[in-house]
Amino acid sequence: MDANRTAFDAVRLRPRVLVDVAEPDPAVRLIGSGLSVPVGVAPTAYHRMAHPDGEVETARGTGVAGALFVVSTFASRTLEDIAASAAGPLWLQLYWLRDRAKLTRLVRRAEAAGFSALVLTVDTPHLGLRRRDLRNGFALDPELAPANLDDQDANLQHQGRDGESALARHAAQAFDASITWADLAWLRGLTTLPILLKGVLTAEDALLAVESEMNGVIVSNHGGRQLDGAVPSLVALREVVAAVGGRIPVLVDGSVRSGRDVFVALALGARAVLVGRPVLWSLAVGGGDGVADMLRLLTREFVQTMALTGRPRVADIDDSAIA
Numbered sequence: 001m002d003a004n005r006t007a008f009d010a011v012r013l014r015p016r017v018l019v020d021v022a023e024p025d026p027a028v029r030l031i032g033s034g035l036s037v038p039v040g041v042a043p044t045a046y047h048r049m050a051h052p053d054g055e056v057e058t059a060r061g062t063g064v065a066g067a068l069f070v071v072s073t074f075a076s077r078t079l080e081d082i083a084a085s086a087a088g089p090l091w092l093q094l095y096w097l098r099d100r101a102k103l104t105r106l107v108r109r110a111e112a113a114g115f116s117a118l119v120l121t122v123d124t125p126h127l128g129l130r131r132r133d134l135r136n137g138f139a140l141d142p143e144l145a146p147a148n149l150d151d152q153d154a155n156l157q158h159q160g161r162d163g164e165s166a167l168a169r170h171a172a173q174a175f176d177a178s179i180t181w182a183d184l185a186w187l188r189g190l191t192t193l194p195i196l197l198k199g200v201l202t203a204e205d206a207l208l209a210v211e212s213e214m215n216g217v218i219v220s221n222h223g224g225r226q227l228d229g230a231v232p233s234l235v236a237l238r239e240v241v242a243a244v245g246g247r248i249p250v251l252v253d254g255s256v257r258s259g260r261d262v263f264v265a266l267a268l269g270a271r272a273v274l275v276g277r278p279v280l281w282s283l284a285v286g287g288g289d290g291v292a293d294m295l296r297l298l299t300r301e302f303v304q305t306m307a308l309t310g311r312p313r314v315a316d317i318d319d320s321a322i323a
């Protein structure tokens with residue numbers, strides 16, 4: 001997690017001057033959707049831990065800011081309720097469940113509710129070793145549950161033995177850790193929605209994603225929550241962008257905390273970024289309005305960086321903008 005942040009801080013900008021920057025334009029199109037800014041909400045579980053109305057508020061605030069919302073498999077509100085309060089594009093993040101009938105139902109509901117892409121998270125065959133969750137015996141509040149999995153039997157609300165995390169126990173029960181590249185054909189055949197792979201950190205896997213007819217990759221080390229010591233996502237971005245060679249969009253997440261960071265990611269070849277923890281913090285503080293404020297702050301900072309680097313259009317942002 002620290003290395004993700006350090007990688008952003010290490011980048012320096014090369015501003016060009018005497019360029020007409022009277023009206024920088026931060027808007028983009030991404031996988032068929034128009035966005036006011038190349039930013040999306042990263043999938044994070046259980047937004048009702050941060051706000052009583054959970055993902056419904058996140059969707060409202062994200063729509064106000066003209067950004068994208070990637071809804072987690074572990075959303076704590078139904079896909080239908082989230083869609084009803086969304087004013088912008090929604091994508092659904094998937095974990096590959098052992099129960100393929102359940103996975104299929106999730107995809108069908110996303111299609112029916114108007115979700116416009118799927119994001120398969122591939123860095124979590126098992127949950128990472130999260131020592132704090134083990135020490136505090138992490139379990140969900142009895143009020144909370146994964147609203148889209150009909151998993152009443154999941155025992156997520158029950159603390160287990162000392163040193164056990166209910167999340168890790170549930171992941172071990174529910175996730176299929178045996179899937180390989182060959183299994184992607186099944187998902188590809190299930191739906192016509194675009195599919196992106198989240199959690200790619202190498203050129204080799206990015207090439208396999210292209211060969212597997214995936215529609216995008218999200219370069220991510222899961223915010224440092226999975227493989228401790230993995231390469232920072234901003235560093236991995238360079239080799240992934242080079243390998244993909246513009247054939248499919250590359251997104252990145254991990255410690256994006258300002259509009260300058262958004263600019264840096266785009267200069268290194270990302271088409272958009274996802275933001276995780278700041279969404280939960282702003283949701284806890286101010287609900288949907290808090291999320292909208294945070295995303296508009298990122299947008300203002302991004303526009304400011306475009307102006308002061310002399311790159312008034314998103315298409316002008318390339319690696320000539322960084323030292």
Ligand SMILES: Cc1cc2nc3c(=O)[nH]c(=O)nc-3n(C[C@H](O)[C@H](O)[C@H](O)COP(=O)(O)O)c2cc1C
Binds near residue numbers: 072074253
């Ligand atoms: C509390 C929390 C829950 C998360 N839940 C999910 C999830 O359900 N699915 C997923 O693909 N990633 C999940 N992630 C990872 C995020 O999507 C993202 O990759 C990571 O947080 C990096 O972004 P950040 O540094 O801006 O937080 C979670 C991250 C956090 C902090």
Ligand SMILES: CCCCC(=O)C(=O)O
Binds near residue numbers: 124167171225
């Ligand atoms: C069982 C997975 C929980 C959500 C997740 O991906 C995370 O906590 O990072």
